[in-house]
Amino acid sequence: MKRETEAIRDLLFSPIAVELQEVEERLRAGLESHSSLIAEVSSYVLGSAGKRIRPALLLLSAKLCGSEDGSRSVALAAVAEYMHVATLIHDDIIDNADRRRGLPSANSRWGSHVSVLVGDFLYARAIQILVEDEDFRILKAFADATVSMAEGEILELQTYKKLDITYEEYLKIITCKTAALISAACQAGALISKTSEEQVKAMADFGLNLGIGFQLVDDALDFVADEERLGKPVGNDLKEGKITFPLIHLAQNGSDGAQRRLRVLVAKERFDEDDLLEVRELVEKHQGVQATMEKVHEFLDKAKASLKLFPDSPSRRSLLCMTDFVRERDW
């Protein structure tokens, strides 16, 4: 099944297969540093089966909008991945996560010291590449996204175990922490191409809605996915006190009994596997995952609509398929 997913991805990414290879080289080349440890840790994190979604979206967006400057889009695709990986590394410190993508996290392998700094290094390298690229609008898109990401993560910490978080608050969190960077990547692809304002806006919107859909699916998968296939532990959000859409739905729409039980379970100091199983059953019984998937469709349909501006092309078909791929993903 994992191979099948990869085959679909290869097909989706076929219009940019060459550029994605160049992105890999660019990612490696950018790690040269005074410190061998930086290259070692960064390569480890970059190499742990990253799906390169953000670089691919940037490259497809550039192609869709008619860019012919392959070297710029490759450099900026590397920026998107560096920023993403920097946040993953810092997230692992936040979550004290032992595993990431099925492998031990950088944090558990090298310690928080090194993780904080390698994340800082990757983020700073990304900015350096943006400065070399000399386009203030693209710099602004990424700079705004990084402010949003930090804000989103902190907002999430502030809603720890808060079952009364509203849907709007949750939406703000996932927009900031996940969708902002995906939107910046899509927007940057359009900006390279010197296309119309309308098309730039359309690609920014596409990325934003795709990113929200992507995170909603992620949050749903935490309740239903197969651990081995997902490559990270299931039920993690709940163990970390993160209140995501399936739970918000349950807290707002569950029976009185279910709501009471949920509050007791979430409030527990030591949340064990039995508790997790019970919450998962409650969520299932009250269609929490279905409700999440309805939201997913809403956002992904909006993303699709943004592509109406563009004529048919291999990259447009790939982007359309990606919205369906996100809907159906189980990784």
Next chain:
Amino acid sequence: MKRETEAIRDLLFSPIAVELQEVEERLRAGLESHSSLIAEVSSYVLGSAGKRIRPALLLLSAKLCGSEDGSRSVALAAVAEYMHVATLIHDDIIDNADRRRGLPSANSRWGSHVSVLVGDFLYARAIQILVEDEDFRILKAFADATVSMAEGEILELQTYKKLDITYEEYLKIITCKTAALISAACQAGALISKTSEEQVKAMADFGLNLGIGFQLVDDALDFVADEERLGKPVGNDLKEGKITFPLIHLAQNGSDGAQRRLRVLVAKERFDEDDLLEVRELVEKHQGVQATMEKVHEFLDKAKASLKLFPDSPSRRSLLCMTDFVRERDW
């Protein structure tokens, strides 16, 4: 005595007193965010008696080079301080430091989760301000400095308890981790002023040599300072396995007996107050602090020489005095 230091600082900063007040406002205004926690933590860290050395250097450098654009220099001075504070916050995670500037560190007060993210936020805000300022050379100066800072900190971790670190390696570390940002601040001040290449280079060099001198003094103070006056625990570097110049000097020039004893002490798993006292005595006996101060004078004299390019002015006099202030500081 503390008051005396403050009085000297006030005098040094008198040519930019108004601008420094504006920097304080700018620093506060830049913290507005979706999350109240960001403002709370950032204000705490920014407010804990920061000496605003980097903003002051940027403002003085701008004035020295003839800048008349006060609002740009104030904004960029805030950038320098945000970046500095971001690294302080991340350093506290690295060092697991309980106290910073005489107060509990953000890390011990809010936890690593929050600290990592608030550091990320401040760094990202700094980049946002630089993007608004729209000067690629200034952006490049700061972006290069942030890459250096992460590299320097990681190099430092890699030399943990390594008594055979060379002077050149140590110099590289302190140049990256401390002097690079100070140099960027001085360079930015010159760049705002649209002055000659020669003067821009002179200010970058001034900052670099001042920064190296500053860090050397810091490393010496860790062996001799008065804890209360310094506002942070003394002997901290050694407890953290950091090998700084006074120790390198001892390891290279001490008697055979002293060198052997030093190796035993540094290698100890649990390094206690008695061990610290013994190392301090060894350093003192072999003139480790004097040797450090000789290096300090070398770099600060170079810094002073860079100012020869400029005619006499209140800001030039302040910058000259600052090199002496660094030499003699005990905070």
